[in-house]
Amino acid sequence: xxxxxxxxxxxxxxxxxxxxxxxxxxxxxxxxxxxxxxxxxxxxxxxxxxxxxxxxxxxxxxxxxxxxxxxxxxxxxxxxxxxxxxxxxxxxxxxxxxxxxxxxxxxxxxxxxxxxxxxxxxxxxxxxxxxxxxxxxxxxxxxxxxxxxxxxxxxxxxxxxxxxxxxxxxxxxxxxxxxxxxxxxxxxxxxxxxxxxxxxxxxxxxxxxxxxxxxxxxxxx
Amino acid sequence: xxxxxxxxxxxxxxxxxxxxxxxxxxxxxxxxxxxxxxxxxxxxxxxxxxxxxxxxxxxxxxxxxxxxxxxxxxxxxxxxxxxxxxxxxxxxxxxxxxxxxxxxxxxxxxxxxxxxxxxxxxxxxxxxxxxxxxxxxxxxxxxxxxxxxxxxxxxxxxxxxxxxxxxxxxxxxxxxxxxxxxxxxxxxxxxxxxxxxxxxxxxxxxxxxxxxxxxxxxxxx
Numbered sequence: 338x339x340x341x342x343x344x345x346x347x348x349x350x351x352x353x354x355x356x357x358x359x360x361x362x363x364x365x366x367x368x369x370x371x372x373x374x375x376x377x378x379x380x381x382x383x384x385x386x387x388x389x390x391x392x393x394x395x396x397x398x399x400x401x402x403x404x405x406x407x408x409x410x411x412x413x414x415x416x417x418x419x420x421x422x423x424x425x426x427x428x429x430x431x432x433x434x435x436x437x438x439x440x441x442x443x444x445x446x447x448x449x450x451x452x453x454x455x456x457x458x459x460x461x462x463x464x465x466x467x468x469x470x471x472x473x474x475x476x477x478x479x480x481x482x483x484x485x486x487x488x489x490x491x492x493x494x495x496x497x498x499x500x501x502x503x504x505x506x507x508x509x510x511x512x513x514x515x516x517x518x519x520x521x522x523x524x525x526x527x528x529x530x531x532x533x534x535x536x537x538x539x540x541x542x543x544x545x546x547x548x549x550x551x552x553x554x555x556x557x558x
Numbered sequence: 559x560x561x562x563x564x565x566x567x568x569x570x571x572x573x574x575x576x577x578x579x580x581x582x583x584x585x586x587x588x589x590x591x592x593x594x595x596x597x598x599x600x601x602x603x604x605x606x607x608x609x610x611x612x613x614x615x616x617x618x619x620x621x622x623x624x625x626x627x628x629x630x631x632x633x634x635x636x637x638x639x640x641x642x643x644x645x646x647x648x649x650x651x652x653x654x655x656x657x658x659x660x661x662x663x664x665x666x667x668x669x670x671x672x673x674x675x676x677x678x679x680x681x682x683x684x685x686x687x688x689x690x691x692x693x694x695x696x697x698x699x700x701x702x703x704x705x706x707x708x709x710x711x712x713x714x715x716x717x718x719x720x721x722x723x724x725x726x727x728x729x730x731x732x733x734x735x736x737x738x739x740x741x742x743x744x745x746x747x748x749x750x751x752x753x754x755x756x757x758x759x760x761x762x763x764x765x766x767x768x769x770x771x772x773x774x775x776x777x778x779x
Binding site: 369381383385387436486490491492493494495496497507508509510515516519520521522523525527529531532535536539543 | 590602604606608657707711712713714715716717718728729730731736737740741742743744746748750752753756757760764
């Protein structure tokens, strides 16, 4: 009933089995994609504001050994600390498109990323970049490239950020203290490519459209 | 080599085969979900503004036989017409949370839905509901329930809408003519439950928090 199987035959069976398994898994993966199935574990998070004021020092200096002595509550995660965490996760680039920017802690995040070697590009509104407490001057003095809407008849009203070209942070929140601490606001954080891609394209469009070099050339014509 | 197969045997084989097929498909579906795969065909759309002015009459009266005689361009799809289309797709409910609302065409959409029997609820900002050309009075006179942020120290700065509790429309766009026709704005439309659910919860929270009945009771205490 049982016959002797040689080592060569056994290896052949194992080899064919392994190839069949790999091809089978590949085929199943292809079939699932073809049928509209997809592995989904992509980030989708919604943050609501106002956010309570807490200490966020640990996000800037995670390795420090002594506890922070500031009077703010510690160890609590809030919408604001989550927002900072997402921004600070940038390794390569931060593209920021924001109507008004006067929040000191958010400015600190941008400067921190710039100092860490992250490429930061900012597009803002022409009129609102001059509001009381604006951080645009601070960013420019630090060497960050900021462009503003060229037309005075139009408001650059977006409030979105792109982290490493793959994480989108967008919503109603302007980067001001009132927005973070008082207003009813929302911020969505997602890595869904179908949502991220159009914002990447829009940023690039605005970045190029508001290049001062192009406008100087046009003015000289 | 071939033997006669009775009709009963054939039916037995078909029966077992059919049950095995159904169970197999069910098992595959379960396995895919278990492994983190999911059928994805959910709406994800991003609209950018300003949007060119075109005729949107066909969205309100799709069945009319004669062509519209207005001087605006016809037959062109724009970000604004897409936005109107998404709003007009409401069958059961429209929950709207918007900072400032003075756009006549958008007001017409809300009234149209209300007249069609769609349950409309609006939450708006206390100060901005009195801006020039505000549509809040028009909605209230038509019998639509509008609530406003009760605190004067806080701005209700959201700009989102929920269609039938499953389609989320959110972004930087206020419902004003300047926002639609002049500003650089974004609107995201999605049916991703992980994104829709938090906004549904936030709307309900704001709706209850700004119920005038509760505030009258509190004031009387």
